[in-house]
Amino acid sequence: TQLLEQSPQFLSIQEGENLTVYCNSSSVFSSLQWYRQEPGEGPVLLVTVVTGGEVRKLKRLTFQFGDARKDSSLHITAAQPGDTGLYLCAGAQPGGTSYGKLTFGQGTILTVHP
Amino acid sequence: DADVTQTPRNRITKTGKRIMLECSQTKGHDRMYWYRQDPGLGLRLIYYSFDVKDINKGEISDGYSVSRQAQAKFSLSLESAIPNQTALYFCATSGVGLAGGTSYNEQFFGPGTRLTVL
Numbered sequence: 620t621q622l623l624e625q626s627p628q629f630l631s632i633q634e635g636e637n638l639t640v641y642c643n644s645s646s647v648f649s650s651l652q653w654y655r656q657e658p659g660e661g662p663v664l665l666v667t668v669v670t671g672g673e674v675r676k677l678k679r680l681t682f683q684f685g686d687a688r689k690d691s692s693l694h695i696t697a698a699q700p701g702d703t704g705l706y707l708c709a710g711a712q713p714g715g716t717s718y719g720k721l722t723f724g725q726g727t728i729l730t731v732h733p
Numbered sequence: 734d735a736d737v738t739q740t741p742r743n744r745i746t747k748t749g750k751r752i753m754l755e756c757s758q759t760k761g762h763d764r765m766y767w768y769r770q771d772p773g774l775g776l777r778l779i780y781y782s783f784d785v786k787d788i789n790k791g792e793i794s795d796g797y798s799v800s801r802q803a804q805a806k807f808s809l810s811l812e813s814a815i816p817n818q819t820a821l822y823f824c825a826t827s828g829v830g831l832a833g834g835t836s837y838n839e840q841f842f843g844p845g846t847r848l849t850v851l
Binding site: 639652654661662685707720721 | 737747753768773774775776777779791823838839840841842843844845
């Protein structure tokens with residue numbers, strides 16, 4: 620069973636601060652997704668990274684996939700209260716009969732105070 | 734209208750009762766999944782179905798069963814509910830879909846069902 624360790628579990632910061640969330644594994648993934656979930660809703664896909672070393676930017680969010688495709692990070696610059704939510708990383712298993720299955724990290728609850 | 738819908742959104746039941754949670758999707762995806770979410774544990778896969786005739790157990794299938802009635806419908810049953818099955822339950826889909834442009838690794842989630850077993 621592949622595992623994804625996500626850290627930190629909780630993050631409480633002031634508006635304008637920067638933060639990084641980490642997602643680590645000893646297993647290789649074919650791709651890695653980051654989701655954001657708000658209370659009362661299901662997770663919503665933010666980004667997929669596929670290539671080792673890939674960096675994707677979405678406005679103030681920067682996502683990076685490790686060179687060995689075992690880890691990923693999410694960096695938020697100048698956090699805003701609207702960034703508050705649960706962030707989940709999920710790794711896609713490489714192939715065979717498990718292709719398309721995702722392994723999720725435990726999640727990071729981010730609270731950005733005005 | 735939402736692409737992935739779940740009913741009911743909230744359910745309170747008693748130990749020993751049989752419960753069915755339903756999921757419908759209009760994305761045209763062939764793959765559907767059931768997860769449960771508990772605080773600090775992320776999402777854990779209960780069952781998944783890659784097409785109507787293909788159903789597979791996930792990592793925590795004990796105490797649960799599923800039925801894929803059609804490409805668009807995937808239901809989850811708790812045959813005899815117990816308190817430690819109290820959780821948020823999510824249905825998800827993946828696939829190339831009607832609009833194309835997505836991969837099997839990108840999943841789209843319903844709004845969830847909050848189940849409480851007393």
